[in-house]
Amino acid sequence: MARYDAILCDLGDVLFTWSPSANHTLAVNTLRSVLSSSTWFEYEKGHISQQTCYDKIGRELSISPVDIRMAIEESCASLRCDTGLVSFLRELKDSTGGTLRIFAMSNISQPDYDTLRSIGNMDWSIFDGIFTSFAAGARKPDLKFYRYALLQANLEPSRTIFVDDKSENVLSARSQGLHGLVYHESKELKQSLLNLFGDPIQRGQRFLKENAGRLVSMCGGIAIQENFAQLLIMEITNDRSLVPSHIVGNEGKWNFFRGSGQLTTAEFPCDLDTTSLGLTVVRARVNVVAPIMDEMLNYINDDGIIQTYFDHDRPRIDPVVCVNVLHLFYSYDRGKEMSQTLQWVYEVLLHRAYIQGSRYYETAECFLFFLYRFIGECNNPDIHGRFYPLLKERVMERIGAGGDGLALAMRLIVCDFTGVRNDIDLQTLRTFQCEDGGWDNGLIYKYGSSGLSIGNRGLTTAMAIHAIQCRLAGFSLHGL
Structure with a gap:
């Protein structure tokens, strides 16, 4: 019901609608004084007649009752x-x-x-x-x-x-x-x-279906042809029809961009972040993924932390990227090869280093969400025992912290995973749904050098639908 x-x-x-300025008899401020007077209020209550009202206000404001009548009639005509x-x-x-x-x-x-x-x-x-x-x-x-x-x-x-x-x-x-x-x-x-x-889930799903294959990311009004959001949309919705066909079959290394780089260098290297996400989403075969993981090990810095690009000339690190690479390695029982990266991710969580986002990710919720995705699919009890209680504490701290639709949806999904009730953000997320059934662009990542932000309506909508479904059903996609 x-x-x-x-x-x-x-x-x-x-x-x-009406226009006070449509009357040419009284000044607008004078007309407003008439309409906000206690005498007018008594008139609206039916306690005095129209003429009595006009006469009394005329005396109170020193204006002609005839002018009051004319001003009201002119305004009503508008x-x-x-x-x-x-x-x-x-x-x-x-x-x-x-x-x-x-x-x-x-x-x-x-x-x-x-x-x-x-x-x-x-x-x-x-x-x-x-x-x-x-x-x-x-x-x-x-x-x-x-x-x-x-x-x-x-x-x-x-x-x-x-x-x-x-x-x-x-x-x-x-x-x-x-x-x-x-x-x-x-x-x-x-x-x-x-x-x-309306039903937020049905309306959101209708938006996704109507825009299937066109759920592109945007940066300052420019469409960004990229793979990362498409992979997430496919995983969250379990619907391959929503994304371009090439997303489904690739088992190799991935580039963030589908083609040349946009708003950056045209020749843009493949990255460990999109590759890790892609290989875990498409569930690549072991014989295919093993040599790629071997190659990734060549991009560990002097601190023992995995880097972002398959490019030694771009020695960048980001904790969210690290989480996604950890997800890949633990999915194929090779987590021990990432021990120092794992330790750093834990320190980032422990000391709330993620609170203002990271080099490539906009919000704190991005870190918490991808960490949930990692430990939720990890079958290692030591990982659960170490990260789950702290993740629960950290997401509780974020309740009511504001944010766009994507941040709220990510937060709610992590809350659901950790058994935390979050009515405040759920209610806010519901109000963000647009008339067409989708949610506005939620910001997920940014260019490391320029800081330009990238958002995606399709991803935000898919996440929002899933967050609401989790709450209604009482379970999460990756349960313990």
Whole structure:
């Protein structure tokens, strides 16, 4: 059953827009003073007549009641219905099979409401009821008005969404147990409502299917043709159809780029990071992977730490790269050949050296995620005993730390693996889902020399789906 079955929506400045500057009789600030006066509030509550309101405000602000009337009429003439948002609400309502009810709740006087109802392009039939301040004898943010609407519509507050453009009105709604959304723009509201009513997994999977083969990485608006994210997408989703065909069959060394280097040297060497990921994802045959691993051993520095490239002229180290190489070596029972690299990775975890990312990886979560991936697939009990408790401590420290969709998804996956409940980041991740069902580019890696960041919507979406699935199912892809 859906968590919510009702929406209480404001009319003015949400479903209808108007322009105070459309009136040519009063200055905009003067009109705002009229509309924010206590006398106007009494008028909206139905306690005084229109003429009494205009006369009293005229005396209070030293302006002509006739001018007030003209200014209001001119402003009302500028009222426009957001037909796109109304159509969206209609579609949302229809998609629930009639279980969703939509109500309007507006601070408005009887005369102004009559004017509003005369606007021709508004589909008033979307509402199951309309609650006005003049009928209730109260106005938002008065609690009396909310209680009136809830009672009249027989609504359960915890199952009702309240939408208003004024934060104080939303605060009052929340205080009564409703789920409040502060309206800023139509697109944002649509996204929020889809995330509250839609199935995030189905919507995300639809996005991946619709963009299969085109889930490319981006750097500053430039498409980066690379292999790393494609390998991760294939592993996380277990769906080969989402990635280019060459990803599936390669059992040799891997290059980060599919072709020439981009935003770097055109001739770019293969790297141990992508190679390690590729060989573990495609489960390369031992006779194929053994000589590649032998070659990797030639790229250990004087500290005993494995380097990043199959290139002695690029002596770079990165703890995330080290984790992925360790994953490869332990997958083929050769972990003992990486003892000093393993020790350094442990020290990075112990002393939180990863906290601001690394040379090639953007976030702390990248290190924690790939470490989870390594120890989750490692059948060595010593590795589990050494790393698992500390990994659990470190991911607990990250709860609520913010981040983009990819960082949150990685964090949640590690939380699930270590048995840590993380409702805060799950809720935030859900709100990040876009109207098209995908998540925005999450940053995963960066160019070591320039620091330019690379992100991938497909990878972020795949990770987000998996994180939500883990939480719902109570298990992880690589369980203990």
